[in-house]
Each structure stands twice: as structure tokens, then as C-alpha cells.
Amino acid sequence: METHCEKCKGTGFLKEKEGKVSPCSCRFSEEDINRILGIPRRFWNAELDNYMCENPSESDAYKEVYIYASSYEPSTGYGITLIGPPGIGKTHLVVGVLKKIYREKGIRGRFFDTKDLIYKLKALMEEGKSARAIKTLLDLPLIVLDDLGSERLSEWQREMISYIISYRYNNLKSTLITTNFSLTGEEKKNKKLKKIVEDIDVPKALMADRLGAGTVSRIYEMTKVIYLQGRDRRKHNKI
Numbered sequence: 042m043e044t045h046c047e048k049c050k051g052t053g054f055l056k057e058k059e060g061k062v063s064p065c066s067c068r069f070s071e072e073d074i075n076r077i078l079g080i081p082r083r084f085w086n087a088e089l090d091n092y093m094c095e096n097p098s099e100s101d102a103y104k105e106v107y108i109y110a111s112s113y114e115p116s117t118g119y120g121i122t123l124i125g126p127p128g129i130g131k132t133h134l135v136v137g138v139l140k141k142i143y144r145e146k147g148i149r150g151r152f153f154d155t156k157d158l159i160y161k162l163k164a165l166m167e168e169g170k171s172a173r174a175i176k177t178l179l180d181l182p183l184i185v186l187d188d189l190g191s192e193r194l195s196e197w198q199r200e201m202i203s204y205i206i207s208y209r210y211n212n213l214k215s216t217l218i219t220t221n222f223s224l225t226g227e228e229k230k231n232k233k234l235k236k237i238v239e240d241i242d243v244p245k246a247l248m249a250d251r252l253g254a255g256t257v258s259r260i261y262e263m264t265k266v267i268y269l270q271g272r273d274r275r276k277h278n279k280i
């Protein structure tokens with residue numbers, strides 16, 4: 042799949058005579074960008090630039106994702122996993138990353154709520170769609186799997202997630218994951234992470250229990266795992 046604009050090679054600008062540049066027609070309006078990247082309506086205004094850091098954990102996470110987006114290199118297949126409590130801005134951050142990469146590098150990622158994606162893939166399979174249609178989705182250079190592992194998962198949902206992760210892992214495709222659950226519980230052995238995972242841990246909330254050790258091990262290798270701690274912006278907005 043072509044990820045760069047043929048005309049401007051993803052720079053967004055065309056070189057004119059005498060060293061001048063002009064914007065390329067691939068530079069879509071803001072609304073188009075949100076549609077192209079599949080951003081849910083609630084996050085249309087979310088940008089890395091309007092993410093407010095209120096504590097060192099948020100500042101560190103912000104720096105990491107900013108560097109990731111600025112230096113994004115699709116051929117590495119490397120991604121990010123954001124782990125933290127609800128309302129801390131995980132989805133906001135990955136939306137910001139998708140937009141920055143699209144604007145600066147012309148690489149077209151796609152946002153998926155994880156549950157939506159597995160239902161979409163199931164429907165494609167049940168409709169007897171060719172493996173090609175399914176691979177087109179899974180082969181996107183950069184996808185968001187938002188809220189991975191949320192809610193109770195049935196066996197087929199678990200298998201589907203394992204398939205998506207293995208496919209992306211094997212084919213060096215970048216994945217941005219957000220989740221409310223810690224991965225293995227091993228994080229508790231790390232002084233700095235102990236408090237964070239204890240705050241978010243609820244019984245049976247480990248990703249390893251929900252998705253299987255193999256899937257979690259791949260996630261560790263294919264993404265930079267970033268932990269976030271802080272207040273729930275949703276609650277605060279109501280007060």
C-alpha cells in the first residue's frame with residue numbers, strides 16, 4: 042500500500058523554481074485529516090500540542106511519544122503501548138501521534154477502537170471476504186489499538202487479538218496501544234512502576250491473563266511501553 046504522496050513524497054510541499062516551495066494538494070483540511078485517520082469525533086481536537094502535562098509521569102510520557110512521532114520510521118515496525126488509569130489522556134496522546142506523523146511524514150495511520158476492529162474483521166471473515174481484504178486492514182503501516190483488553194473477552198475475541206498482534210509483529214507493522222491494564226504484574230518489582238500499577242491494578246486485570254503470555258511478550262518487543270500516572274480528566278471536567 043502506498044503511504045507517501047507520490048508528488049511531494051510525504052513532505053506536504055512541492056519545490057518550485059528558484060528554491061520556492063508551495064503546499065501540495067495532499068495537505069488536507071483538519072476535518073479531512075480526522076476522517077482519513079479514522080479519529081472518533083470526540084478526539085477531533087486532540088493534538089500533541091494541546092496535551093497539558095501536570096506531573097513528571099505525564100511529562101515523561103509526553104516527551105517519549107513526541108520523540109517517537111518526530112522520528113517515526115515505518116520500516117522498523119516499532120510502536121508504543123500507553124498504560125495508565127482511565128481519563129489520563131492515553132487516547133488523546135495516540136491521536137496526537139497519528140496526526141503528527143500524517144502531517145509531517147505523509148504516512149497514513151488508522152485509529153481503531155480494538156473492539157470495533159475485531160468485530161470488523163470477524164464480519165469480513167463471515168462475509169467470506171478474501172484474505173486480501175483482511176490483510177489490507179492488518180497491513181496498514183501504523184494503527185492504533187485503543188483500549189486493548191478492556192472488558193471481558195470471549196475465546197474468539199482473544200484469538201482475534203492474538204492474530205492481530207502476531208500479524209503486526211511478524212510483518213514489522215507499527216502499532217500504538219492504549220490500555221488500562223498492566224501487562225504482567227512484573228512491573229511491581231520496579232520501584233518507580235510499583236505505585237502506578239498498584240493504582241490501576243484490579244484483580245484479574247493483567248494483560249497476560251486476558252490475552253495470553255505470548256501476545257504480551259510480543260507487545261513488549263514491538264512497542265515502547267510507557268506508564269502514566271495522574272488524575273482522571275473526565276471526572277475533573279464534571280466537577
Ligand SMILES: Nc1ncnc2c1ncn2[C@@H]1O[C@H](COP(=O)(O)OP(=O)(O)O)[C@@H](O)[C@H]1O
Nearest residue numbers: 087091092093094127128129130131132133274
Ligand atoms: N493531559 C491532557 N491535556 C489535555 N486534555 C486531556 C489530557 N488528558 C486527557 N485529556 C482530555 O480528557 C478526556 C479524556 O482523555 P482520554 O484520552 O480519553 O483518556 P484515556 O484514554 O486515558 O482514558 C479527553 O477529552 C482528552 O482530550
Ligand SMILES: [Mg+2]
Nearest residue numbers: 131132188219
Ligand atoms: Mg482511552
